[in-house]
Amino acid sequence: MAAGRFVAWASRLVHFGTGSVIGGRVSLLIDPNLLAELTASREVAIVSATNGKTTTTKLLSTALGSHQPIVSNWLGANMTPGIVAALATSNATDTAVLEVDERWVDSVLRATNASTVVLLNLSRDQLDRTQEVRKLAEQWRDALIATPPRTVIANADDPLVTWAALVAPSVVWVATGQEWTADASGCPACSGRIDFVGSEWSCASCDLKRPSIDVTVDHGTISIAGQNFRSPLALPGRVNRVNAAFALAACSAMGANIEAAFGALDDVTEVAGRYRVADFNGTKIRLLLAKNPAGWHEALELLEGPSTPLIIAINARIADGHDPSWLWDVAYERVGDRFVIAIGERRHDLAVRFRYGNITHVVADNLDDAMNLVRQSPNFDPTVPVDVASNYTAFQDHLEQVGGVL
Amino acid sequence: MTTSPRVNPTDSAVRIVSLYPDLLGTYGDGGNALVLSRRLEWRGIAVEHITVDAGAPVPDSADLYLVGGGEDGPQVQATRELELSQGLHRAVDKGAVVLAICAGMQILGHRFPDATGKSRVGLGLLDCETVRVDRPRAVGELLTTDAYLSTANGRINLGLLTGFENHAGRTIPGPNSTMLASVEIGEGNGDGSEGVVTGTVVGTYLHGPALARNPRLADALLEWIVGPNAMTPLDDSDVDALRTERFHAARDHELAPRRSWRDILRRS
Numbered sequence: 001m002a003a004g005r006f007v008a009w010a011s012r013l014v015h016f017g018t019g020s021v022i023g024g025r026v027s028l029l030i031d032p033n034l035l036a037e038l039t040a041s042r043e044v045a046i047v048s049a050t051n052g053k054t055t056t057t058k059l060l061s062t063a064l065g066s067h068q069p070i071v072s073n074w075l076g077a078n079m080t081p082g083i084v085a086a087l088a089t090s091n092a093t094d095t096a097v098l099e100v101d102e103r104w105v106d107s108v109l110r111a112t113n114a115s116t117v118v119l120l121n122l123s124r125d126q127l128d129r130t131q132e133v134r135k136l137a138e139q140w141r142d143a144l145i146a147t148p149p150r151t152v153i154a155n156a157d158d159p160l161v162t163w164a165a166l167v168a169p170s171v172v173w174v175a176t177g178q179e180w181t182a183d184a185s186g187c188p189a190c191s192g193r194i195d196f197v198g199s200e201w202s203c204a205s206c207d208l209k210r211p212s213i214d215v216t217v218d219h220g221t222i223s224i225a226g227q228n229f230r231s232p233l234a235l236p237g238r239v240n241r242v243n244a245a246f247a248l249a250a251c252s253a254m255g256a257n258i259e260a261a262f263g264a265l266d267d268v269t270e271v272a273g274r275y276r277v278a279d280f281n282g283t284k285i286r287l288l289l290a291k292n293p294a295g296w297h298e299a300l301e302l303l304e305g306p307s308t309p310l311i312i313a314i315n316a317r318i319a320d321g322h323d324p325s326w327l328w329d330v331a332y333e334r335v336g337d338r339f340v341i342a343i344g345e346r347r348h349d350l351a352v353r354f355r356y357g358n359i360t361h362v363v364a365d366n367l368d369d370a371m372n373l374v375r376q377s378p379n380f381d382p383t384v385p386v387d388v389a390s391n392y393t394a395f396q397d398h399l400e401q402v403g404g405v406l
Numbered sequence: 407m408t409t410s411p412r413v414n415p416t417d418s419a420v421r422i423v424s425l426y427p428d429l430l431g432t433y434g435d436g437g438n439a440l441v442l443s444r445r446l447e448w449r450g451i452a453v454e455h456i457t458v459d460a461g462a463p464v465p466d467s468a469d470l471y472l473v474g475g476g477e478d479g480p481q482v483q484a485t486r487e488l489e490l491s492q493g494l495h496r497a498v499d500k501g502a503v504v505l506a507i508c509a510g511m512q513i514l515g516h517r518f519p520d521a522t523g524k525s526r527v528g529l530g531l532l533d534c535e536t537v538r539v540d541r542p543r544a545v546g547e548l549l550t551t552d553a554y555l556s557t558a559n560g561r562i563n564l565g566l567l568t569g570f571e572n573h574a575g576r577t578i579p580g581p582n583s584t585m586l587a588s589v590e591i592g593e594g595n596g597d598g599s600e601g602v603v604t605g606t607v608v609g610t611y612l613h614g615p616a617l618a619r620n621p622r623l624a625d626a627l628l629e630w631i632v633g634p635n636a637m638t639p640l641d642d643s644d645v646d647a648l649r650t651e652r653f654h655a656a657r658d659h660e661l662a663p664r665r666s667w668r669d670i671l672r673r674s
Contacts, residue, residue: 182431185428186429191479191483193428193461322570325434325615326433326434328434328435328437328440328615329434349648351647352618352619352648353437356440356441356444358444
């Protein structure tokens with residue numbers, strides 16, 4: 001304990017400010033076991049996924065925070081250095097709610113002995129950089145065998161996640177109604193074909209199938225352990241009701257009062273800038289983040305009005321992945337009659353995608369120019385925020401333009 | 407070798423088959439079917455797009471087959487199923503056009519390496535052979551010199567080919583094949599050439615939605631089916647802007663990750 005406090009104190013010395021990854025890195029050089037020491041006397045929950053991990057981490061820490069002190073890395077620094085930096089500023093016994101990068105689940109789980117693990121989904125993302133999603137599912141499975149948590153909260157509609165979570169001693173299965181299944185057509189257990197029939201799915205060759213459900217999300221009602229919670233949440237869309245269901249299930253597994261927890265979720269109106277409605281030179285815009293086909297599948301469902309102009313921004317920097325071929329896996333045709341303006345460093349890739357989608361579009365050099373075009377467009381309604389949907393670094397650029405993370 | 411255009415192209419729809427997108431389709435490969443379909447529709451030519459998943463019978467009567475890229479495991483499974491079905495073999499014998507992307511090109515050759523590096527027998531529809539080489543995976547922009555394909559009207563210049571590549575193989579073209587182009591930037595086949603053409607079967611390391619950036623390659627494949635008279639000009643201004651931008655990016659060696667300090671701080 002004293003050693004832990006000393007380490008926390010020492011790490012604060014080299015800490016360059018809240019959320020500092022560099023501080024975390026330097027601390028880990030001095031003491032590689034720092035993460036284990038910083039979590040030795042606290043309860044830990046970890047949240048991982050391809051999509052929704054930042055939002056779910058924020059919802060879970062807000063829900064738990066209604067009646068206990070919480071520490072979280074909810075700004076998205078989700079590998080060991082960022083996690084260490086976040087923990088170093090907290091009391092040694094505060095409960096930790098940690099967002100963890102998909103590839104870091106094994107090492108973070110090993111170091112923290114987390115009691116609760118929330119596994120949302122796995123899908124294709126940054127193919128030029130990360131491993132194929134099946135290998136990630138295998139890593140998750142091995143991690144849960146090596147360091148079994150007390151409870152896993154897992155997506156019963158994602159065969160990759162289901163297969164990984166099945167090895168855990170106790171699993172709470174969430175019916176997410178996930179529609180993106182293109183990365184799960186091959187069975188993770190036997191490479192056989194997965195058949196999706198209605199809400200059920202099963203492997204044609206082995207006994208992997210959708211497990212029996214503990215938590216459902218249906219038309220705005222979240223049902224968990226016999227209790228019903230009526231949305232709306234402050235955050236929009238089906239995808240956030242699902243994220244909230246995972247957060248509430250984790251709260252319940254951690255012994256918290258879920259009614260109080262649910263009440264607290266209303267306070268979450270944005271997550272590190274996602275969903276923020278902001279003023280942009282006199283016009284309201286809403287910031288949306290979508291980084292990959294599964295993320296876009298959900299984001300396109302959230303769009304304002306059937307004819308509201310829309311701005312889409314795509315970059316292909318290192319944090320985005322250098323290859324935007326995945327734009328062709330997104331059903332952008334769903335924007336319907338909206339007038340779309342393509343911006344970002346890969347705006348011409350977007351324009352070609354839109355051209356072949358028969359989508360009315362123009363290309364602009366930046367957000368200012370795009371907003372000028374929006375204001376001149378026939379369907380512009382100043383009372384409705386203009387959606388600006390972007391991938392990772394483009395989103396960060398726009399967030400900085402409207403004042404950064406609050 | 408060339409095929410003769412269909413006698414009456416408007417008589418029935420051009421049939422395009424996407425083969426096993428559930429196994430071979432990791433990289434936006436579906437884009438190629440969309441590009442081909444639209445370029446026919448915009449010219450008033452009917453098109454029928456058929457998706458054939460693994461396990462389903464492979465029709466042998468379609469005009470154009472698309473085989474996408476994919477990971478090592480599914481690549482072996484796709485080869486096994488196509489060998490068993492023989493539908494694609496019969497279609498090629500009848501003169502069907504095939505576009506095979508990356509892993510798709512590798513399995514259509516005589517031999518290709520599996521996940522363990524062991525050499526496997528391929529489908530033999532492209533005269534080439536792929537081996538694993540001891541070098542880092544080729545990941546980045548690929549740009550070629552002018553590419554050519556032979557049609558009934560002689561050799562068509564397809565312009566520069568531009569795209570992204572992501573593979574670890576080296577493909578050696580055989581005596582009964584030609585290359586598509588020479589590599590200007592990137593790896594391609596690994597010997598300075600890019601792509602393999604045997605008759606009407608075309609393979610390329612331009613991965614994923616290769617036709618999105620290369621409309622003249624798309625049109626050349628279609629011309630094999632509907633003939634040159636049907637190929638009226640289209641508005642490709644969006645594509646031209648993208649091509650110009652990507653030529654610069656490749657030549658400026660945007661291949662290497664662009665590490666901005668801000669991005670590193672944000673993400674790690």
